[in-house]
Amino acid sequence: MDLNRVPLAGLRAVEVVARRGSLGAAAAELGVTPGAVSQQVSRVERIFGVPLFERTPAGMVPTALGAEVAGHLSAGFARLAAAVGRGFDRSEARLTISAPPLFATRWLVFRLARFGAENPGIQVRLQAETAFVNPDQSDIDLCVRVGRGGWPGVRAERLFAHRMFPVCGVQNAARLQRPADLAGMPVIRDAHAMVDWSVWLGPEGLSEDILAEGPVFSDAGLCMDAAMTGAGVFLAWDALVHDQLERGTLVEPFPGKRRATGLAYWLVSGAEGLRRAPQRAFRRWLKAELAASGLVE
Incomplete structure (x- = not known):
């Protein structure tokens, strides 16, 4: 898949929601509203053509595919954070x-x-x-x-x-x-x-x-x-x-x-x-x- 088809902000939302377990917690970490996080996640799901989360009263539960995707994203964002950190003038x-x-x-x-x-x-x-x-x-x-x-x-x-x-x-x-x-x-x-x-x-x-x-x-x-x-x-x-x-x-x-x-x-x-x-x-x-x-x- 062409990576340019998937917004980076959406992938970040997917990773944080999977890790934090709820839209509210993810929104607090990202500094946006829960509604904005929900929109980003839904946008990625539409692009993929499959759901990545089950919406439950207890929170957002990753599907099997969602958990796999989120694991790769967590590793990827960790590497991005390390790259950005090294890019700053220390x-x-x-x-x-x-x-x-x-x-x-x-x-x-x-x-x-x-x-x-x-x-x-x-x-x-x-x-x-x-x-x-x-x-x-x-x-x-x-x-x-x-x-x-x-x-x-x-x-x-x-x-x-x-x-x-x-x-x-x-x-x-x-x-x-x-x-x-x-x-x-x-x-x-x-x-x-x-x-x-x-x-x-x-x-x-x-x-x-x-x-x-x-x-x-x-x-x-x-x-x-x-x-x-x-x-x-x-x-x-x-x-x-x-x-x-x-x-x-x-x-x-x-x-x-x-x-x-x-x-x-x-x-x-x-x-x-x-x-x-x-x-x-x-x-x-x-x-x-x-x-x-x-x-x-």
Whole structure:
């Protein structure tokens, strides 16, 4: 088939939809509307004369042919991304980092100036996002992600464990002398929490039934801020509240009782690893900063 008959944007849409599983997720990655992605996919299907996806309530499921085509496209776009990357003038060192919003805004951003001072020739761009990104298929150089690892097609280096523990404002610390005292405190809850209180209460021989009601927020950063005001106790994690604990605006009432969740923070790079000097410099700097913060086991 003449490649010129098939629009490149349509092939890109097919690849992303197959990989992400829905029009909405693909649209978010491509920076367009779901309707635009749907039109591109339908256009390619009309050119091929066969469907590449089954439209289901759960999302877009590739047909056998669609999965085969998408696999070739993923490999092809990865090679295109590598070619484009090599085409840029790397003498002007640029580094694009993707990190979870709360890690970026509550820990990383306050330390980036030190990286710039130590590496004045490297221009850093920081993107705050949670969706998994393959650096070989985007303009991202390195990702920090929370999960269990094992992502296909990338290299992932474990940085530190994700650990949960209660925190509260200074005004409430005296009320929490032992874990059972949680029964008398309002509990601040994150509506989108990945981990519930059972991870921390279980090893203490306690049940979530002892916990009182309290305010609910859609963002863990708001939960942390509410805890600082004395609104209650919040189940937080290391990177989120490290600086507030250091400043004394939050208190860890039960020191020595941080519980691993099975998740971890990872530094994710492309399949070839850290090919560029700026990537290696950022890795060295990040690990040193994590160690200085006491986050590395």
